[in-house]
Amino acid sequence: MSEFSGFSAGGFSRLSGFGRFLFGRRARRRWIHLILGGALAMPYVFVGQLVVGPATDSRYVFNDLPLQLLSFAVGLPLAALTAALFPLTRSLEAGAARSLCGVEAGLLAYGPARTRAAKGRAAAWFTLHLGFGGVISGMSLAVPPFAGFLTALPLIVWAGGAEAVELPAFLDRPWVLACAPVAGVATLLALAGCAAVAGELLARWAPALLGPTPEDRLAAAEARAADLAVRNRLARELHDSVGHALSAVTLQASAARRVLDSDPEFVREALAAIEDTTRRTVGELDAVLGVLRDGDSPGTAPAPTLAADLTGLLRRTRAAGLRVTASLDADPGALPPVLSREAYRIVQEGLSNVLKHAGERTGVALRIRVADEHLEISVENPLTAALADASACRPGGGHGLRGIADRARLLGGTAQAGAAEGTWRLKVRLPMKGPA
Structure with missing residues (x-):
């Protein structure tokens, strides 16, 4: 049955x-x-x-x-x-x-x-x-x-x-x-x-x-590569602009809270810096989201550059409590637009890295110069326990340092970051004339 x-x-x-x-x-x-x-x-x-x-x-x-x-x-x-x-x-x-x-x-x-x-x-x-x-x-x-x-x-x-x-x-x-x-x-x-x-x-x-056909597959691969490059660029822009802004605003608010009763003038400066930082970050965020919405549209706000925005970046970073000593041995206005834009992001991420890991009241030495047809950027600060732990936990760096390395590589340059003799150093070398 x-x-x-x-x-x-x-x-x-x-x-x-x-x-x-x-x-x-x-x-x-x-x-x-x-x-x-x-x-x-x-x-x-x-x-x-x-x-x-x-x-x-x-x-x-x-x-x-x-x-x-x-x-x-x-x-x-x-x-x-x-x-x-x-x-x-x-x-x-x-x-x-x-x-x-x-x-x-x-x-x-x-x-x-x-x-x-x-x-x-x-x-x-x-x-x-x-x-x-x-x-x-x-x-x-x-x-x-x-x-x-x-x-x-x-x-x-x-x-x-x-x-x-x-x-x-x-x-x-x-x-x-x-x-x-x-x-x-x-x-x-x-x-x-x-x-x-x-x-x-x-x-x-x-x-x-x-x-x-093989030609169709090659064209599709090139399109995917171009799309991936755009996505990576947008990810770097978001990380550098928003990450730096959040780190700076957090430290500024923390410092203002501690001296709220004893130093009203510093509190006013910190609140003004927070307002300026958030306003600029919203504009940059809108520009990046405009690229996502409209394809190749540049968005509503231009990308910041070293020539136009370095002074404001240093002012906002100092308002967060970071003691920045800047040495500028180059004319930012003479830099190619792409190099000026990417150099600004590298400096921004370098300072943001110090803010996140070394904290406020830390002395930072920023140097920008032109030598041998290359733009050299260096950021140095004392090696703290937080920086040492971050370096040990994340061999090869976090997303920010990886983004700096990607930017340098795309421009045909090099980037090195690490600790030596009690100092954390970030060194970036970019050719004045290189791949776009």
Whole structure:
């Protein structure tokens, strides 16, 4: 009994799978895809009739099935030529294959065909789509009425009598009439099977004929690399601007709270610095978010530069309690714009690193100079226990130091950070003329 139950369950599962293959949702969508191919084939069939009619000296090509098939065969090469001449054919057919054939999106190309090989494969696919679609469309128009006639034939004969229906000789037999409904259902199943097989073949051939070429993959890789570079740049901008602002505001508020009653003048200066820092940071944040919203839009606020914003950065940092000694042996206005912008972020992150780990009332020596066609930036401060712990816990630096190294590398320069002889040193060397 258990063996019979297992056999029944297995047979039902196979029957259910066969039913889904013929009439499931995917099969129906692929059938629609084939019908669309047949509709696209009609103009080419009409052109083929204009060629076949005069060539065969026939005035009624439409009523002659062999001539219709010949017209269809003549029209398919014209369809291939059309697909080869119009690169967008691949994009349209790939979209239809993704939506109706159930082909995974990653296996098909998105853009138009550019190379000769890609155009040839797209033309082959278009021809197959129209060829299979034309055959299945013709069968879909002719087979259901014929199958319906066979299924209803015994009822028609019984209701009207054998004399009322003129049947061919091979149908005018009792056993043939009894088998007619079975033949009608089998004909419909055969139509569904042909459509399912044709759809399955097209789905399997789609990646090879509509898939991306090596050039497409290279272009996609370059686009992903460019997108990743933009994301990394935005991450660095957010980290440097917002991170520095939060560190400075935290220390300024902490210092103001401690001397709230004893030094009101310092509290006013600290609150003014907090207001200035947050206002500038909101502007920078809006500029970065503008890039996220509008692609390459520069945003509503310009990026800060060493030439225009170094003085304000030093003022706000000193207001947080950090004792900064700055030595400037270079003309910031003479620096290239990209170098001036990146140098500002490097100085900002260097000071922010001291604020976060060394704390207020720490002496910092900032030096900026030009030597040997290079811009040199150094930040030095006494090595505290917090800095030593941070260095030990994060070998190679945290996100800020990693961001400084990334900026220096993109500009063709070098960055070094570490402790030596009781002093924490950050040294950055950037070429005056280097990669943009």
